[in-house]
Amino acid sequence: MEHGMIERWIHIEASPENVFEVLSDPAYVRQWWPDDADFPVRAGGDGWISFGDPAEGGKRERLTVVDVVRPRTFSFRWTHEDGETAGPGNSYLVVFELEPVDGGTLLRMTETGFRERGWDEATAAAAHADHVRGWDFFLPRLPVAVAKRAA
Template structure:
């Protein structure tokens, strides 16, 4: 039985490193077979894998059922049955196997550039690795199931629900980049809240507004992608709020929300207000069936 023993998220040379440690019930030589043999890989890995078994060998990842385009990589380390590392497009996957009395301690380090996608990666690898022991036991392999709850848990654990603030020549800018668990069309409908489609120059639907930041008319609009508007406080223009939904990791949209403001309103207030609003939206999305 697979046992989770911890995960961490760090920054290495400007890139993000996700480290996940799991205890497996099978010895390293058997786990190595699950990592390298195509017939076993296809039962738990997120794509098919075609690998030349040597350092410097080519790796190809053809996705099944048209789920994505085939990508390539290269074997960086090949030390059976202890260490296997290879690139996957721009990412690096390093698998370490250490024997212990009850089986194997498996350590996966996934290094990548897209830090806001870390929760998606962690939830996905958690589901994948949990299938390795059943694959090796020759029994039924559990379906991956719904990973939304795990995704949201990792968002909190890794602090990916926090925005960032920067000073501008006059005032400030806050920014949230949040991976969601529903596609952009579903998130957009949720933000509209049942009201008619907005138009440039028209009122902003309530779902796009937070706190006491009064919304001016819609200034930029691309349905299911972008909505922006000026905002004011106590009748004075302060800055701009902009919502953008792009393609994210996994099956959900990536939300990028920015707000600019003047010094009379502290950026910390905007961070608190928008964090509550974004997390409310994320929780509602996670509770929806796909």
């Protein structure tokens, strides 16, 4: 099985502008993905997201914004260690591409970086499977957050 990339497509009944805001603004990101988030929405912006309360065993992950092209592309690297500059070999790259289609937005999400981490096959496969489960849980929440913003 290939563990190099995760790719998902989703059609959202909203404009690319609305979808982009919910994908990129930490106030909206918290509504569909992590429990908390803080990062500037600009290329090179460095911040974090967290799943659960880190003080109670939750996990905080670093996040560095790579590309912001409103309302077409938003990408970031995440899970790199404190003190490291995010790049191939130490982080995952998530890219959201938005295209206006049929009065809504076709969103393509890809995540790469599993092979580039230098892990053995079992570790790469486990990380890939974990992220597949995560995206399959979180991405369906995105249209709900977009609809809530539009209301």
